[in-house]
Amino acid sequence: MEKVGIGLVGYGTVGSGVGRLLHESADEIRLATGKEVTLRTVCELSPQRRALAPPGVRTTADxxxxxxxxxxxxxxxxxxxxEPARTIQLAALTAGKAVVTANKQLLSQHGAELLQTAEDHGTFLRFEASAVGAVPVIKVLRESLAAAQITGVMGIVNGTTNYILSAMAQSGAEYAPTLARAQELGYAEADPTEDVSGKDAAAKMAILASIAFHSRVTLADVEHEGIAAVTDVDVAHGRQLGLVPKLLGVAxxxxxxxxxxxxxxFVPGEHPLAGVSGAYNAVFLESETFDSIMLFGPGAGGTPTASAVIGDVISIVNTAPGGYIGNCTCYKALDFYPGADVVSRFYLRVQVADEPGVLAAIAGVFGQEGVSIHxxxxxxxxxxxxxxLVLHPVREAAFFGALSRIAALPAVRSHPSVIRIEGQDDR
Ligand SMILES: NC(=O)c1ccc[n+]([C@@H]2O[C@H](COP(=O)([O-])OP(=O)(O)OC[C@H]3O[C@@H](n4cnc5c(N)ncnc54)[C@H](OP(=O)(O)O)[C@@H]3O)[C@@H](O)[C@H]2O)c1
Structure with missing residues (x-):
């Protein structure tokens, strides 16, 4: 039987899961590929982790x-x-080896270069686990839905923030103690910045949008806001309105x-994304071809992510060079639509002096800017x-223009709280 040799760089949480699954699922992998796929070498800096490599597998730090x-x-x-992940991937691709990775930061910033290198050397780069861990979104978009015109991707693509917002919605607690609790329980890192700032989700959305729309989107193209400004007061008001807080990637x-x-x-309580709680992830795909499809599951964790990595290995082994599943799918170069022109729904909370004329002043500003109150x-x-206030769908530039005028009114006593509402289609 033909052999396929695997070299694994990094034997940490996901790498050790890959090592274990390659061994435990050897029969299934052989049946799926018709080939003997074996882990040949583990490259790992930490001597302690290197020592955990399966027996018979060579180890190195180089x-x-x-x-x-x-x-x-x-x-x-x-x-x-x-770095050095980029250098390692480029060297492997240049040597004609296929590469599988879960590296969202690298793919979202250097994807075009890496995919072109794979193409130039007649080999493959696969990265299913780089977005939404175990959930096979990239494969579904590239293969199962290849004939569908995707018009929207809405994703809960970061488990840490979904855990925090779900816990706030359930307990009524404030953001800071909920984050501290998430850290105690291992749902948030000691330094949670990448997650709570929205940057991790932005990298994943750049990858998903590139695949969905066949046009390159990089991390720098994705504006992101985090969850630190979401207050318990707003979450409570949202609940009264039947709305659930989420950090969404919206393409x-x-x-x-x-x-x-x-x-x-906020998403309406009846929207499929509203029921995705805790550290789970989900991606909601919209298309005129099929209306909507939601994919749901664990977005992280060593073994779930490792299973997606092995799926990519199987895809490579089963795709002969020049086969139909190529590398880069970005055959269009679409322009970007400015955020200021996007039409959105907004929730707004504002503290005002309880005196005559305040409501009329606020309604007057909204009226002048063409913003209508729902x-x-x-x-x-x-x-x-x-x-x-909940507003009717409005061009974002008009809303934010009105908001800055409202914030400057003498009767307004606090910085207004603003949260978009997604998944409620009344346009
Ligand atoms: N963990 C998840 O749930 C998850 C989910 C989806 C995607 N991912 C992605 O999967 C990748 C791996 O994540 P992870 O959580 O498994 O990380 P991890 O636990 O930190 O493991 C990384 C391992 O790589 C080793 N390493 C670092 N530089 C190296 C080098 N130059 N050569 C050889 N080994 C090196 C590290 O050793 P030292 O510790 O000694 O530096 C560490 O043992 C990342 O791209 C991550 O974004 C992870």
């Missing part, structure tokens, strides 16, 4: 040992970060142009009142 080994056909890069194809952003938003609630406490 990736050149993999790149120069003619019996290694596929290099799996699982160290993360930009839209509007008039043939692409807009990709990440922001905290609903409004007022609750009072002594001399101040809290207004919670």
């Amino acid at each position: 990736f050149a040992d993999l790149v120069n080994d003619p019996e290694i056909d596929v290099v799996i890069e699982l160290i993360g970060g930009i 839209k194809l509007i008039d043939g142009r692409v807009n990709v952003r990440v922001y905290p938003c 609903s409004m609630q007022q609750t009072g406490a002594e001399d101040s009142a809290q207004l919670v």
